[in-house]
Amino acid sequence: MFDPIMYLKVFAIGGLVCMIGQILIITTKMTSARILVSFLLFGVVLEAFGWFEPIRDFAGAGISVPIIGFGASLARGAIDAGNVTGLLGVFTGGLTTVAGGLAAAIFAGYVFGLIFSSRTKK
Amino acid sequence: MNENERNLRYNAYVESKMPKTKPWPSLFHAFWVGGLICCVGELIKDLCLYIFPYMSTQEASNWALIALIIIAAFLTAIGIFDRIGAYAGAGTIVPITGFSNSIASPALEFKREGLVFGLMAKMFIIAGPVIVTGVVASVIVGLVYLFI
Numbered sequence: 672m673f674d675p676i677m678y679l680k681v682f683a684i685g686g687l688v689c690m691i692g693q694i695l696i697i698t699t700k701m702t703s704a705r706i707l708v709s710f711l712l713f714g715v716v717l718e719a720f721g722w723f724e725p726i727r728d729f730a731g732a733g734i735s736v737p738i739i740g741f742g743a744s745l746a747r748g749a750i751d752a753g754n755v756t757g758l759l760g761v762f763t764g765g766l767t768t769v770a771g772g773l774a775a776a777i778f779a780g781y782v783f784g785l786i787f788s789s790r791t792k793k
Numbered sequence: 794m795n796e797n798e799r800n801l802r803y804n805a806y807v808e809s810k811m812p813k814t815k816p817w818p819s820l821f822h823a824f825w826v827g828g829l830i831c832c833v834g835e836l837i838k839d840l841c842l843y844i845f846p847y848m849s850t851q852e853a854s855n856w857a858l859i860a861l862i863i864i865a866a867f868l869t870a871i872g873i874f875d876r877i878g879a880y881a882g883a884g885t886i887v888p889i890t891g892f893s894n895s896i897a898s899p900a901l902e903f904k905r906e907g908l909v910f911g912l913m914a915k916m917f918i919i920a921g922p923v924i925v926t927g928v929v930a931s932v933i934v935g936l937v938y939l940f941i
């Protein structure tokens with residue numbers, strides 16, 4: 672806990688992942704929706720091949736805070752619940768693990784959307 | 794002037810009017826802002842584990858994500874997130890904050906088109922594809938693991 676070396680690794684890997692995103696934006700002119708979708712898919716693939724766990728042990732939040740972590744949790748949930756409850760688990764597992772984040776994003780978006788109004792861009 | 798030529802000229806015009814981002818500084822901006830956001834996530838996780846010693850690491854990282862999501866939605870609502878985003882580019886899009894922003898931003902933007910078909914429907918204009926991709930891909934991966 673509160674290990675400075677860990678924070679250094681989190682900063683380096685997290686920064687690197689974001690820099691790769693920026694390189695993609697510059698070279699391919701991808702929109703932010705496409706960036707989010709590709710990184711999410713990348714996370715699913717990492718988890719499917721079992722490569723996500725070792726990276727997370729090394730870099731902690733540096734890989735789980737980027738949307739890659741969201742994709743990996745989805746895949747992990749579907750695989751784990753599939754092992755326990757079979758076919759039903761494949762369908763229920765993915766969304767179960769990301770339910771917290773998803774609900775928080777929808778709730779916060781709705782509440783703040785109601786309270787605040789969009790500012791006209793200058 | 795045929796249509797093709799006109800399109801080409803229009804593209805060139807759009808290109809000339811687009812705000813230019815210098816590639817090298819923007820890479821650096823994305824790096825340090827993105828790295829910092831991940832460190833904030835790690836810090837929230839560590840604080841949770843410190844304050845609640847019986848909390849599992851899994852729960853703590855879940856809380857960290859939820860906290861980042863709510864903070865990002867709030868910063869979007871008060872208009873600060875867009876300014877950080879203009880500076881950091883992918884540094885704010887790639888972390889989970891970008892996902893939160895992609896929900897909160899259209900929610901604010903389309904509120905004037907009504908509550909149901911404005912705010913609630915348009916919320917998912919970017920997050921929708923993300924959720925669809927994630928769910929479909931995770932079910933496919935789960936099926937593959939189930940049968941091999």
